[in-house]
Amino acid sequence: MIIDIHGYFGEWPYWPLRNSHEAAILCHMDRLGISQLAVSSLRGIFSDPGGGNQEVIRLARSHPDRFIPALTYSPYAPGRERYGEDFKDLPTGIVKLFPIQHTYDPLEETYIHELLTFCGEKQIPVMIPYRLMMSWRFPVFDLKKTGRLVASFPEVRFILASINYLAELQSALHIVKQYANAYIETSGMMSFGGIETAVRQVGAERMLHGTCLPLQNPAIGPLKIRNASISEDEKDMILYGNAQKLLGMK
Amino acid sequence: MKIIDGHVHIGKATWCHIDADADLLIREADRNGIEKLFVTDFMALTYDMAEGNEFLRAQIQKYPDRLYGYYTVSAGRFGPWIAGQLDRYVSEHGFRGLKIYSVPPLQVIDDPYMIPVIAKAAELRIPILAHSTGPECESLARQVPDAVIINAHMGCCPQAQGDWHRSIAAAKRYPNIYLDTASSSFDNNMIETAVAEAGAEKIIYGSDLPLLDPALQIAKIMESDITSAQKEMILSGNILRLLSLRDN
Numbered sequence: 001m002i003i004d005i006h007g008y009f010g011e012w013p014y015w016p017l018r019n020s021h022e023a024a025i026l027c028h029m030d031r032l033g034i035s036q037l038a039v040s041s042l043r044g045i046f047s048d049p050g051g052g053n054q055e056v057i058r059l060a061r062s063h064p065d066r067f068i069p070a071l072t073y074s075p076y077a078p079g080r081e082r083y084g085e086d087f088k089d090l091p092t093g094i095v096k097l098f099p100i101q102h103t104y105d106p107l108e109e110t111y112i113h114e115l116l117t118f119c120g121e122k123q124i125p126v127m128i129p130y131r132l133m134m135s136w137r138f139p140v141f142d143l144k145k146t147g148r149l150v151a152s153f154p155e156v157r158f159i160l161a162s163i164n165y166l167a168e169l170q171s172a173l174h175i176v177k178q179y180a181n182a183y184i185e186t187s188g189m190m191s192f193g194g195i196e197t198a199v200r201q202v203g204a205e206r207m208l209h210g211t212c213l214p215l216q217n218p219a220i221g222p223l224k225i226r227n228a229s230i231s232e233d234e235k236d237m238i239l240y241g242n243a244q245k246l247l248g249m250k
Numbered sequence: 251m252k253i254i255d256g257h258v259h260i261g262k263a264t265w266c267h268i269d270a271d272a273d274l275l276i277r278e279a280d281r282n283g284i285e286k287l288f289v290t291d292f293m294a295l296t297y298d299m300a301e302g303n304e305f306l307r308a309q310i311q312k313y314p315d316r317l318y319g320y321y322t323v324s325a326g327r328f329g330p331w332i333a334g335q336l337d338r339y340v341s342e343h344g345f346r347g348l349k350i351y352s353v354p355p356l357q358v359i360d361d362p363y364m365i366p367v368i369a370k371a372a373e374l375r376i377p378i379l380a381h382s383t384g385p386e387c388e389s390l391a392r393q394v395p396d397a398v399i400i401n402a403h404m405g406c407c408p409q410a411q412g413d414w415h416r417s418i419a420a421a422k423r424y425p426n427i428y429l430d431t432a433s434s435s436f437d438n439n440m441i442e443t444a445v446a447e448a449g450a451e452k453i454i455y456g457s458d459l460p461l462l463d464p465a466l467q468i469a470k471i472m473e474s475d476i477t478s479a480q481k482e483m484i485l486s487g488n489i490l491r492l493l494s495l496r497d498n
Contacts, residue, residue, distance in 0.1 A: 015415060018439045018475075135435050136412035164434050165461075166266060190434040192278075192463045217436040219473035220466050227465045 002034045002222055003243035005094075006127070006161055006187050006210030007070075009059070010042030010052070014137075020214045022059060026066065028218050035240075037213070038068040038094055038247075045072065045101050045132070050079020053086055060090070068247065069093040070127065074102035075111035083115055087122060092247045094159070095119055096127045100139050107145055113153075120155030125246050127159040127185070130172070133215040134164055134188035143168065147175045150182045157246060159183045159208060165191035169198070176202040183246070185210035186238065187221060195228035195238075204234035208242050251478075252486040253468060255279070255287045257379060257402060257432040257456025260309055261302060263292035270460045272309040276316055282464045284457075286316055288489070290349035290379065294322035303335070307343050318493075320349035320379055325357050326364030333370035340374050346493050347371075352382040353409055360386040365393055372396040375496040379430065383410040384420035391424040398492055399427050400454055404444065406433030414440050421448035428492070431484070432456030432467060441474035441484075450480035454489050 009025055011017070019028060020042075029037055039059065044052020053071045060069040069090055073080050087093060095115065099106050106112040106128075119126050128146050131138040143160075150158045158181060163172040169189070176182040184202065187210035189195060198207055211221030225238050244250045262269045270292075279287055289310065294302025303322055310317040321339045323332055339345040348371040352359040359382055368390055371378050377398040380387055387401045403410070405417030412435060421427045421444070429444055429452055444453055455471055457464035471484050 015443075016439065018442070020438070133437070135437060136406065136408045136410070138412075188434075190436075190462055190466060192460045194463070214438050216438060217470065217473055220436050220469055223469050224463065224466055227463070 001240045002032070002209060003240040004029070004034045004037045004211050004213065004218070004221065005159065005185050005208040005243050007037040007039045007213045008042050008215060009039055010055070012042060012215070013046055017214060025214060026063070028213055029066065032218055032222055034211070034218070034222070036066055036068055038070045040070040040072055040096050045098050048079075049074050049077045049102070050082065053079055053082070057086065057090070060093075064091070070096045072096045072098060073115055074098075075104055075109045077102065080111060083118060087124060092249060094125045094127055094247070096129070098129065098132075100141055101132070105145070106149055116149070116153045116156050120153055123157075123248065125157045125159055125183075127161050129161040130168065130188070131162045133212050134162055134190065140168070143171045143175065147178075150175055150179045154179070154181055157181050157183065159185055161185045161210060162188040162212065164188045165194055169194065173198060173201045176206050182206070183208055183242070186224065187212035187216060189224065195224055196230060199228070199230050199234055204230060204237045205242060207238045208246070209239045251482055253282070253284045253455065254486040254489050255284050255457050255459065255464065256400070256454040256489045257430050258287040258289045258459045259292055259461065260289050261292035261294070261305055263296055265296065266461050268292060268460055272312045272317060274460060276313055278459055278464060279316065282468060284464060285486070286318065287459075288318045288320060288347060288379075290320040290322045295324055295349070295351050297324070299324050299328070299332070299335070303339060307339070307345075318347075319343070319345040320347040321345045322349040323367060324351065326350075326359065326361055326367050329363070330366060333366050336367060336370050337374065340376060345376075346496070347376050348378045350378060350380050350382070352380070352386055360389045364390075368394045368397050372398075377428070377492045377495075381407060381409070384413065384416035387417070387427050388420045388424060391426050395426065397426060398495065400430050401427060402430045402456070403433040403458075404429040404431060406435035414444070418444050418447050421452045428452045428454055428488070430454045430456040431470060432458035432462065434462065436466075436470055441470060442476060445474075445476050445480055450476065450483045451488055453484045454492075455485045
């Protein structure tokens, strides 16, 4: 079994994206043995968070056993007042924040603090991608700010996403080590021995498998876990066990 | 499928926390079915060319049928001495390529000082692995049309800001520019676009071991939507063809 905590669908403004809509994404998932994908709408990132969230909810309702809704909110965009309503009838889901693309500082926004408080009360995990996908083209969000959010909202489980190697991996692992409410997903980890390093430093129980599909080739996601020199139990935790616990699926 | 890795590192580098020797490279090559590796030295790239290339030479001798060297240059601004050393390492020690590194403004390759080194590589008929941007490769290709330039990481490095589109455009426009696939980027449609626009014959598999994981880099090719013949070209055929230029 594999749960993918980090995926998208929709249009991509920068270059032609293959296989970025529902049917193709399901094909990817079937081919790779990904039973469930936490998915966000690219419309929600680039244009209309409210509209994007409605797309996600429709998608999750049409395939409730395959798609986990990952909804995004911005203090400055339509749909920001809907988070209570949106999550009311959803069996599970996550919130994803994109402060760079939505142009705000989450440390300064009262709206974000209220949203995080809600997520803590409802046990909804919150993902903050360090970058949109693992590519040197994209600006990165200050990990120190992520660390401060993690520290300030201990009831919220945060997922640090799209982290690669060297200093950024060390900084992210430092946060995960320091705070019991921080986790790290694997879609951006490309270094030789990166998975092993993370397991050694924070434990497999704090790691979540992600692919960033369809922005990245999803075949790499499960491969890097299966290839890692860690135990089979640790691989299972990362590939699906931790996500099941985090999302209240067990 | 035969796999030859066109982009591997050895030696010590403080910036990327690496201390690798030939034994590590061969161990990982065996684990991943990689037959041969073409190696550049970190110390030569970041500290001392003389000591670094000498270390590389000695390490290669431990596995002469598996490891091949890129004479590694930290900066062209050390002068004409470099072209002489390049000649010596190729002619006397069997090095098979040149590695150059662009991290402006300290390490600059599109620079008058570098052109004699590029010209020497062209004269020796060896490929040049250039950690650089697409435009930098284009500039070198224009100035030394006989040079064979491999754009390392195909634009997917911080200096090139991940712009593989620009690197593909360079490889499409210039017959003597090639693309190496070693990088942290696994972008949707990247390899397919490179094959469609530049041609599979212009793409060379590399892993950036021991910075990156060769298993994932191989999967980047194997999991692309291209033909088996194209995968074979990328994984071994193209680098073998470039290296045979010197023998012919």
